[in-house]
Amino acid sequence: MRHLTHLRTLALALPAADALSFTAVADDMDETYWYASGDPTVPDGQLWATSYGECWQSAPPDGPTNLPPCQVEVRDPLVLRLQFALDRYGLDDVLNPSALTDLDQYIQEVKDSPRAERLVIGGFTDKLGSWEHNLTLSENRANTIRNYMIDQGIPPGDIARVTGFSWDVPAEYQIGDLGPLENNPLRRRVVVLEVPEAM
Secondary structure (H helix, E strand, O other): OOHHHHHHHHHHHHHHHHHHHHHHHHHHHHHEEEEEOOOOOOOOEEEEEOOOOOOOEEOOOOOOOOOOOOOOOOOOEEEOOEOOOOOOOOOOHEOOOHHHHHHHHHHHHHOOOOOOOEEEEEEEEOOOOHHHHHHHHHHHHHHHHHHHHHHOOOHHHEEEEEEEEEEEEHHHHHOOOOOOOOHHHOOEEEEEEEEOOOO
């Protein structure tokens, strides 16, 4: 009788032990591989789409081999209509410094983002002045914004490219109403874009 009681106790204990073991494994898997999407404690984690369409994050360097990456929407472009003094490009030459408030907010959002972002900065002007002169002036103004962003905590490596343009505006920078080319303040601007990893 004592032998049967021992067997019965053992039979009841085995499922409980298995459940505890499974829980421990599951907990270990959660701690090792998977986190809520955008968990800031795993800044280098990659985001993956589950079969339910949900976005999850895996800790580096291991991730799932049977799930596609999440489609991450890039940040909206920032168009800065900074009124630099004529022929100047320094931060002290900005005649409407209140416009930098939008840039400060943008910088904070990028810094708070749990994912790495690659940024490009383009400077633009209108047709007042020669092509070559405007090209250099636009690049200098774009570099002013780059240096400001770095001073405010954006890692230099996150800014993939800084480019100045003269009268031409590439398609990806054609944001909002540009208006006519001749002596048009709408075209005198600096634009910050986030670009996908593939670019």
